[in-house]
Amino acid sequence: QQPVQSPQAVILREGEDAVINCSSSKALYSVHWYRQKHGEAPVFLMILLKGGEQKGHDKISASFNEKKQQSSLYLTASQLSYSGTYFCGTEYNGAQKLVFGQGTRLTINP
Amino acid sequence: KAGVTQTPRYLIKTRGQQVTLSCSPISGHRSVSWYQQTPGQGLQFLFEYFSETQRNKGNFPGRFSGRQFSNSRSEMNVSTLELGDSALYLCASSLRQGAGTEAFFGQGTRLTVV
Numbered sequence: 001q002q003p004v005q006s007p008q009a010v011i012l013r014e015g016e017d018a019v020i021n022c023s024s025s026k027a028l029y030s031v032h033w034y035r036q037k038h039g040e041a042p043v044f045l046m047i048l049l050k051g052g053e054q055k056g057h058d059k060i061s062a063s064f065n066e067k068k069q070q071s072s073l074y075l076t077a078s079q080l081s082y083s084g085t086y087f088c089g090t091e092y093n094g095a096q097k098l099v100f101g102q103g104t105r106l107t108i109n110p
Numbered sequence: 111k112a113g114v115t116q117t118p119r120y121l122i123k124t125r126g127q128q129v130t131l132s133c134s135p136i137s138g139h140r141s142v143s144w145y146q147q148t149p150g151q152g153l154q155f156l157f158e159y160f161s162e163t164q165r166n167k168g169n170f171p172g173r174f175s176g177r178q179f180s181n182s183r184s185e186m187n188v189s190t191l192e193l194g195d196s197a198l199y200l201c202a203s204s205l206r207q208g209a210g211t212e213a214f215f216g217q218g219t220r221l222t223v224v
Contacts, residue, residue: 002152030210041200041215042153049210087153091209096141097166098202098213100153
């Protein structure tokens with residue numbers, strides 16, 4: 001069951017904030033966040049495990065709401081380098097098998 | 111530390127042929143997973159190998175197969191290629207097996223079937 005990401009696309013000006021959501025209809029074991037730029041490989045951002053934790057580094061952070069089976073990625077004071085497509089990958093039942101959302105395309109303009 | 115290395119980076123094959131893609135994981139990583147990325151279907155899980163054994167498999171036909179060697183390097187094979195197999199094939203390397211483990215992707219092999 002593929003997780004649902006929202007929004008599908010967002011356009012921001014440099015310095016603005018963004019929130020990307022990832023929702024699952026099944027109980028989640030973990031959520032992985034990646035950023036992919038055109039023609040490049042997905043780059044690992046962070047992983048959150050069930051238990052309702054929050055993580056972050058620099059101006060990118062994420063939360064995991066186990067009750068809602070949802071994770072959110074927060075990008076604050078966005079920079080031009082944040083542009084790309086963001087994917088959440090979900091794992092269920094302890095199996096190492098990422099199921100990815102359809103992606104959220106983020107465009108940061110100067 | 112070197113990242114995940116995939117070879118070749120680009121391939122053009124004809125329908126009906128077969129192809130073998132290679133993935134060398136990050137040094138010390140023992141789990142390798144393969145994904146197919148297409149504009150229409152997005153990123154889809156193919157299979158995962160750990161200690162030379164396939165641990166998980168996605169919903170792909172038997173034409174897609176793989177293996178892992180004792181040095182953790184992995185190969186993926188696609189036989190009787192179809193036009194729909196054109197995609198970016200990504201390999202992800204993890205330190206250990208099991209969910210909740212960080213996975214790092216290689217640059218991918220872009221396969222075009224004509």
